[in-house]
Amino acid sequence: MNRIAIALTVSSALALSACNRQPPEVTPDPPQDVVANPTPTPTPTPMGPQPGSQTHFADAMMGADTIYFDTDRYNIDNEDMVALRRQAEYLLQYTNARATVEGHADERGTRDYNLALGERRANAAKNYLVSLGVPEARLTTVSYGEERPVATGSNETAWARNRRAVTVMITR
Amino acid sequence: MRILSSLAVAALLLNAPAIAQDDLDPATMASQDGEPEVVAEQDDGPLRGTVTDDSAWQDLGIAIAAFATNRDVDTPANAQGTEALGLELARVVYNDLRFNGLFRPVGPDALPRPSYDQITAPAFGTWQGRSAEMLVHGFVRANDDGRLTVGCYLYDVALQTELVREGWVVSPAEWRRAAHRCADLVYSRLSGEDPFFDSRIAYIAETGPKDNRVKRLAIMDSDGANHRFITNGQSTALSPRYSPDYSRIAYLSYVDGNPRIYVYDIDSGRQQLVTESPNATFAPRWSPDGRYILYSMAVSGNTDIYRVRSDGSGRPERLTSGPAIEVGGSYSPDGSRIVFESDQSGAQQCYVMDADGSNQRRISFFGGRCATPEWSPRGDQIAFTHIAGDFRIAVMNPNGRNMRQLTNAWHDEGPTWAPNGRIIQFFRTERNSGDTSIWQVDLTGDNERRLRTPVGASDPAWGPVLP
Numbered sequence: 001m002n003r004i005a006i007a008l009t010v011s012s013a014l015a016l017s018a019c020n021r022q023p024p025e026v027t028p029d030p031p032q033d034v035v036a037n038p039t040p041t042p043t044p045t046p047m048g049p050q051p052g053s054q055t056h057f058a059d060a061m062m063g064a065d066t067i068y069f070d071t072d073r074y075n076i077d078n079e080d081m082v083a084l085r086r087q088a089e090y091l092l093q094y095t096n097a098r099a100t101v102e103g104h105a106d107e108r109g110t111r112d113y114n115l116a117l118g119e120r121r122a123n124a125a126k127n128y129l130v131s132l133g134v135p136e137a138r139l140t141t142v143s144y145g146e147e148r149p150v151a152t153g154s155n156e157t158a159w160a161r162n163r164r165a166v167t168v169m170i171t172r
Numbered sequence: 173m174r175i176l177s178s179l180a181v182a183a184l185l186l187n188a189p190a191i192a193q194d195d196l197d198p199a200t201m202a203s204q205d206g207e208p209e210v211v212a213e214q215d216d217g218p219l220r221g222t223v224t225d226d227s228a229w230q231d232l233g234i235a236i237a238a239f240a241t242n243r244d245v246d247t248p249a250n251a252q253g254t255e256a257l258g259l260e261l262a263r264v265v266y267n268d269l270r271f272n273g274l275f276r277p278v279g280p281d282a283l284p285r286p287s288y289d290q291i292t293a294p295a296f297g298t299w300q301g302r303s304a305e306m307l308v309h310g311f312v313r314a315n316d317d318g319r320l321t322v323g324c325y326l327y328d329v330a331l332q333t334e335l336v337r338e339g340w341v342v343s344p345a346e347w348r349r350a351a352h353r354c355a356d357l358v359y360s361r362l363s364g365e366d367p368f369f370d371s372r373i374a375y376i377a378e379t380g381p382k383d384n385r386v387k388r389l390a391i392m393d394s395d396g397a398n399h400r401f402i403t404n405g406q407s408t409a410l411s412p413r414y415s416p417d418y419s420r421i422a423y424l425s426y427v428d429g430n431p432r433i434y435v436y437d438i439d440s441g442r443q444q445l446v447t448e449s450p451n452a453t454f455a456p457r458w459s460p461d462g463r464y465i466l467y468s469m470a471v472s473g474n475t476d477i478y479r480v481r482s483d484g485s486g487r488p489e490r491l492t493s494g495p496a497i498e499v500g501g502s503y504s505p506d507g508s509r510i511v512f513e514s515d516q517s518g519a520q521q522c523y524v525m526d527a528d529g530s531n532q533r534r535i536s537f538f539g540g541r542c543a544t545p546e547w548s549p550r551g552d553q554i555a556f557t558h559i560a561g562d563f564r565i566a567v568m569n570p571n572g573r574n575m576r577q578l579t580n581a582w583h584d585e586g587p588t589w590a591p592n593g594r595i596i597q598f599f600r601t602e603r604n605s606g607d608t609s610i611w612q613v614d615l616t617g618d619n620e621r622r623l624r625t626p627v628g629a630s631d632p633a634w635g636p637v638l639p
Binding site for chain 2: 072074107108110111112113115116117119120122123124127141142143144145147148149150152153154
């Protein structure tokens with residue numbers, strides 16, 4: 001018992017002193033986090049990507065297919081509105097297109113709560129699209145909780161990239 | 173063969189009914205009969221002492237000698253025969269007892285091997301010379317029908333008396349259960365606590381990189397043995413929970429592309445949705461009697477807790493309402509109350525309600541957040557994930573008082589109780605790599621260790637003591 005207690009005290013003292021030497025919380029992203037996921041270049045066909053396909057949508061959005069959230073939040077801010085308006089324009093232009101909104105959370109939560117949080121985020125994005133006139137029947141949602149991170153680091157930058165709602169075309 | 177002095181016991185052992193085959197392989201399951209049978213037990217009260225005051229117990233030296241055999245014969249349980257199996261049995265008992273902080277066991281590899289006759293008439297002088305205070309002896313015998321009889325004896329070396337004995341007849345595939353029963357016998361007799369080693373754990377096995385993790389439903393014995401994958405990893409599986417009778421596992425799967433709870437029947441290998449609904453369902457929990465399953469369901473983004481009969485009859489009942497996230501839930505052992513988490517105050521906190529959803533009230537008022545609450549099978553504590561910067565495993569009284577953190581790491585999550593409510597398992601996630609592993613800790617927080625699993629491991633769910 002005593003030995004264990006001493007060992008614990010010593011190791012926590014070491015841990016504390018080690019912490020004090022570290023700059024607070026700022027960890028640079030590992031290289032693989034900085035590099036954005038390379039989108040596979042569409043195979044060039046004479047026709048180009050089919051309107052309503054995921055490739056066509058992603059090309060048209062240029063990043064506006066994803067909106068981001070603060071920790072534990074699911075409100076749509078001004079930046080999100082700009083992105084969602086572009087999504088809505090696309091969906092209103094291509095009336096056959098159907099989409100799923102995927103809700104995601106960062107790893108700094110508990111698993112079940114993150115699933116619920118992903119549901120909130122996906123539905124917040126969906127509801128805004130509906131408010132812009134996109135028929136609700138053409139939109140579905142799915143929550144992945146913390147299960148599908150795009151940035152794999154454990155730092156604020158990576159977490160901010162993972163707290164997101166992504167609109168994806170449903171290919172038939 | 174010499175007639176044992178404990179002839180009566182031997183006869184009882186031989187007459188014992190067949191032990192249940194609990195191998196979860198459906199092929200062998202069908203051919204089974206009967207329950208594991210306790211065949212001999214001496215009924216003295218437990219020694220004095222409490223588990224929470226473990227200082228006195230640390231010095232209790234227990235010698236666990238290799239189990240003897242009457243005849244070294246072939247057995248499917250061990251390629252080298254019953255004598256080698258006797259050594260393995262004692263090793264399992266030793267490993268069970270060494271990690272809970274109560275005892276200071278010495279295992280069979282460091283001890284002389286008793287003869288078969290000495291199992292019922294120990295050479296006490298030898299053991300006194302080795303400063304052993306307690307002595308575990310045992311034997312294993314291959315029966316004509318292929319089954320094994322395993323006996324387990326606990327002696328007080330100083331008093332030179334037998335404290336307790338028990339025997340079991342098991343199929344060769346189940347030999348480890350006999351060892352766990354022996355460890356349970358010793359543990360219970362010396363600590364006064366309920367047994368827990370003869371139990372199983374369902375969990376999620378994790379492989380692959382962090383951004384493309386494969387998560388499979390898997391099961392194992394409480395010590396990590398008899399590991400088996402249930403799903404093949406093609407779709408993500410999460411949050412398993414054994415039914416109280418071990419016949420089914422409720423868990424989340426993305427098999428149809430959406431998060432849905434399925435109830436998997438271990439015998440048939442078939443599974444069905446917990447409820448027919450287009451909505452996401454997650455966080456399944458069984459009632460202690462197995463009649464109900466709690467689940468969380470998101471409707472238009474709003475998550476609440478529902479209750480449905482586990483036999484599929486009747487309609488689901490909604491237990492919580494309002495725009496906040498209400499999720500999870502864990503029944504009190506008597507089934508009358510449920511502890512759950514809600515962010516209605518602005519952040520995750522723990523709440524208690526009656527089993528019908530009435531009388532909801534918040535219980536966590538210490539700093540930080542309260543998540544994934546799990547009611548102890550003893551009813552006296554609630555374990556949860558305490559989020560205050562880092563994520564730690566903590567316990568509190570059911571009224572939210574006396575919060576104590578048991579672990580200290582970057583991210584410990586998801587406590588699950590041992591059947592006797594004295595030990596907690598949880599999973600630990602490593603910063604950056606995201607690697608996960610299952611750990612266990614006792615209620616003092618002093619005795620923490622990692623469970624060996626074949627691959628990464630998360631979401632442990634400890635079942636009750638096996639029937």
